Amino acid sequence: MRTLRSLLFMPGNNPGMLISGDVLGADALIFDLEDAVSLDEKDAARALVVEALSTLERRHCLVSVRINPLDSPFWQDDLLAVLPAAPDALVVPKATPEALREVIIFCDEKKLTLPTIWPLLESPLAIVSLPQFSIIDLDISALLLGGEDYAAALGVARTSDSLELLYARTALVTHAKANGWQAIDTPFTDTTDIEGLTSHVESSKTIGFDGVLAIHPAQVDVIRAVYLPSEEERLWAEAVLKLAEEAKAAGSGVFSYGGKMVDRPILLRAEKIMEAVGGGSDA
Amino acid sequence: MRNAIGREVIDNPFAGAFARQRFNRQVNTKQVEPVVMHGIENAVKAVKLEDGMTISFHHHLRNGDFVLDMTMRQILAAGMKDLKVAASSIFPAHKILVDCIDQGVVTSIDTAYISGPVAEAVSAGRLKGDIRILTHGGRARAILEGECPIDVAFIAAPAVDRSGQISGVLGNAACGSLGYAVADAWRAKTVVAVTDNLVESDLLAPDIEAGTVDIICVVDKIGDAAGIVSGTTRVTKDPVGLKIAKDATDIIVHSGLFQNGFSFQTGAGGVSLAVAEYVRDHMRRAGIVGAFGCGGITSAFTGMLEEGLFHQLFDVQAFDLAAVESSGKQQNHHRISASYYANPNEEGHVASRLDVVVLGASEIDLDFNVNVTTGSNGALLGGSGGHADTAAGAKISLIVSKLVNARVSCIHEKVTTVTTPGETVDVLVTDRGVAVNPKRKDLEERLSSVAGVEIVSIDTLFERALALTGQPATIELSGDVIGRSVYRDGTELDKIYRI
Numbered sequence: 001m002r003t004l005r006s007l008l009f010m011p012g013n014n015p016g017m018l019i020s021g022d023v024l025g026a027d028a029l030i031f032d033l034e035d036a037v038s039l040d041e042k043d044a045a046r047a048l049v050v051e052a053l054s055t056l057e058r059r060h061c062l063v064s065v066r067i068n069p070l071d072s073p074f075w076q077d078d079l080l081a082v083l084p085a086a087p088d089a090l091v092v093p094k095a096t097p098e099a100l101r102e103v104i105i106f107c108d109e110k111k112l113t114l115p116t117i118w119p120l121l122e123s124p125l126a127i128v129s130l131p132q133f134s135i136i137d138l139d140i141s142a143l144l145l146g147g148e149d150y151a152a153a154l155g156v157a158r159t160s161d162s163l164e165l166l167y168a169r170t171a172l173v174t175h176a177k178a179n180g181w182q183a184i185d186t187p188f189t190d191t192t193d194i195e196g197l198t199s200h201v202e203s204s205k206t207i208g209f210d211g212v213l214a215i216h217p218a219q220v221d222v223i224r225a226v227y228l229p230s231e232e233e234r235l236w237a238e239a240v241l242k243l244a245e246e247a248k249a250a251g252s253g254v255f256s257y258g259g260k261m262v263d264r265p266i267l268l269r270a271e272k273i274m275e276a277v278g279g280g281s282d283a
Numbered sequence: 284m285r286n287a288i289g290r291e292v293i294d295n296p297f298a299g300a301f302a303r304q305r306f307n308r309q310v311n312t313k314q315v316e317p318v319v320m321h322g323i324e325n326a327v328k329a330v331k332l333e334d335g336m337t338i339s340f341h342h343h344l345r346n347g348d349f350v351l352d353m354t355m356r357q358i359l360a361a362g363m364k365d366l367k368v369a370a371s372s373i374f375p376a377h378k379i380l381v382d383c384i385d386q387g388v389v390t391s392i393d394t395a396y397i398s399g400p401v402a403e404a405v406s407a408g409r410l411k412g413d414i415r416i417l418t419h420g421g422r423a424r425a426i427l428e429g430e431c432p433i434d435v436a437f438i439a440a441p442a443v444d445r446s447g448q449i450s451g452v453l454g455n456a457a458c459g460s461l462g463y464a465v466a467d468a469w470r471a472k473t474v475v476a477v478t479d480n481l482v483e484s485d486l487l488a489p490d491i492e493a494g495t496v497d498i499i500c501v502v503d504k505i506g507d508a509a510g511i512v513s514g515t516t517r518v519t520k521d522p523v524g525l526k527i528a529k530d531a532t533d534i535i536v537h538s539g540l541f542q543n544g545f546s547f548q549t550g551a552g553g554v555s556l557a558v559a560e561y562v563r564d565h566m567r568r569a570g571i572v573g574a575f576g577c578g579g580i581t582s583a584f585t586g587m588l589e590e591g592l593f594h595q596l597f598d599v600q601a602f603d604l605a606a607v608e609s610s611g612k613q614q615n616h617h618r619i620s621a622s623y624y625a626n627p628n629e630e631g632h633v634a635s636r637l638d639v640v641v642l643g644a645s646e647i648d649l650d651f652n653v654n655v656t657t658g659s660n661g662a663l664l665g666g667s668g669g670h671a672d673t674a675a676g677a678k679i680s681l682i683v684s685k686l687v688n689a690r691v692s693c694i695h696e697k698v699t700t701v702t703t704p705g706e707t708v709d710v711l712v713t714d715r716g717v718a719v720n721p722k723r724k725d726l727e728e729r730l731s732s733v734a735g736v737e738i739v740s741i742d743t744l745f746e747r748a749l750a751l752t753g754q755p756a757t758i759e760l761s762g763d764v765i766g767r768s769v770y771r772d773g774t775e776l777d778k779i780y781r782i
Binding site: 218 | 715
């Protein structure tokens with residue numbers, strides 16, 4: 001699957017946005033049936049999302065759907081409606097291992113085929129249950145963090161440096177990487193604060209997240225720009241990979257660059273950088 | 284008869300964008316001393332209008348103009364018949380023309396743009412004669428060449444001195460450049476400067492020089508300057524519009540023309556203004572200083588001049604009040620005539636020196652012909668303005684448009700009305716890909732390596748649009764011809780039909 005740098009939420013009840021979302025540069029769209037849709041528009045949003053899934057070419061990005069949470073009366077109708085339209089992924093909100101098992105049971109009963117799952121972890125319970133996600137019989141390919149609900153569950157306010165999410169962020173990244181999944185950070189909710197968003201995405205990148213959730217199209221370019229390797233990184237990676245080829249041709253497994261030994265993790269990092277320069281990858 | 288782009292026309296068929304060029308710089312030869320009178324009724328009596336005459340107006344006060352209304356009310360009351368109105372543009376504020384049309388007072392119209400109730404009345408076939416939709420440069424050419432003789436020009440004048448010099452930048456109704464009125468002032472048999480601001484001291488750097496005005500007519504108020512603000516005038520916030528603007532900017536930056544001495548024009552639509560903002564950022568970062576910006580001027584361009592990103596602005600009309608203010612005080616903000624701007628007969632006119640112009644389209648067809656004159660049902664909703672002039676003049680003309688807007692594709696097999704011939708349109712930038720006119724292989728090659736810009740054929744874009752909209756039903760036009768779409772050289776591009 002391509003590297004997910006930006007995953008952009010699109011309100012499921014807004015046909016204009018659904019139909020134009022695929023041109024906005026995000027790596028994945030999340031057609032939202034949950035928070036963006038008022039209670040009296042759930043049916044209409046489902047119909048629109050199904051129509052959009054059937055119509056869009058999906059040439060530029062993956063298209064996923066966020067269903068309603070399992071403590072709501074809507075999630076089963078959501079699955080019945082959207083899964084036949086074959087979204088590329090399913091975002092399950094307020095995800096816990098137990099909730100995911102319930103989804104599996106329901107889909108088995110209804111003979112619905114599940115796509116890859118992107119669980120959205122939004123509670124302390126979900127975070128402490130991280131080790132159990134890997135033993136569920138599901139195709140999980142990315143873990144997503146929902147910081148607003150998580151902080152609310154802790155009983156604290158969200159802060160600009162996200163200290164309240166420190167454990168959740170590092171734990172989620174660690175478990176995702178341990179399982180070969182992508183780790184996607186919580187969105188930055190002030191859509192007008194580009195500086196704040198940049199700082200948030202820089203910290204996501206530093207912690208090890210592969211990408212960040214976006215709640216406004218204007219956030220996509222900022223996320224992409226932060227994740228784009230710097231010129232210095234690109235030159236370093238190019239030099240390392242060139243030396244690696246030369247070493248391989250000379251039959252030597254070991255070489256150094258800039259006075260430092262280049263081993264497998266360094267090579268992997270150089271490859272990742274060049275993939276990112278190329279604008280995404282099929283890892 | 285059919286013209287060179289296969290469209291049925293009434294007379295004088297279009298033979299190609301550059302088939303008819305005869306450089307012939309025109310000058311003012313009129314030298315009169317004005318008389319001063321008060322009240323529009325006295326001026327209308329004094330000019331001795333007769334049935335069948337042609338009267339003209341400019342549109343620099345745009346939807347804030349009072350002069351056309353007050354003049355036509357007098358003419359309507361006088362019971363004149365069969366007049367031709369040659370107004371540079373017609374806006375909703377000019378709805379008095381509907382009564383004039385219905386009562387046979389006005390039976391034909393020449394204009395470069397028409398919208399609102401008058402457009403609706405004309406599209407409904409209520410005008411007894413026909414309407415000609417010209418270009419801004421073509422209108423100046425037609426007047427100066429004598430193709431469109433004007434008997435009386437009523438010129439809304441924000442400030443006039445006793446010698447008849449007119450300035451657009453002073454007074455309560457200051458509207459900036461009076462570029463569209465210059466040809467009228469030079470060639471009309473009688474010129475009436477209608478003003479609410481007769482000044483006793485000489486006007487320096489006037490838009491219209493002494494010698495042309497026969498009558499200075501003082502009235503209470505010629506207009507409301509707040510009404511000059513054009514259409515959008517704000518950078519779009521629509522993410523799809525911004526994506527189109529970014530792609531258009533990438534194309535401009537990689538066009539080979541983006542260097543010191545760059546010249547540039549955009550319209551006042553939200554996407555065009557976003558392009559202007561993005562180009563401004565690129566110029567800052569690359570340290571590029573352009574030769575000039577031109578056209579209808581907005582605050583985006585006055586800001587660039589103030590910042591030193593352009594050496595000059597050539598301003599034929601102000602689209603907002605910032606442009607009005609700047610044109611009165613910035614030394615290198617030049618107010619120019621429509622002829623200097625875009626008259627194809629004027630060698631070296633500004634439009635012909637443009638590197639890049641960014642334009643809109645309501646329809647574009649597989650031959651890159653553009654329609655900004657009518658909707659898909661044939662109803663008048665605009666007109667060329669400077670569209671065809673700048674597309675022909677610029678080294679690269681970019682059309683920016685959503686591929687599908689309100690469930691309608693911007694691409695059609697054939698446009699309803701040709702405003703701008705496809706041979707002068709180089710690139711279509713949409714949210715779902717970019718098409719380069721096959722005549723511009725050089726450009727296609729250059730742009731094919733621009734990261735993030737997907738170049739496809741216009742047929743492919745059309746297929747993408749149809750995948751979203753389905754095959755639209757064909758709209759049958761009435762077959763009753765009400766007017767002509769006229770190219771800048773005076774030849775006919777297309778017929779306009781009653782709806």
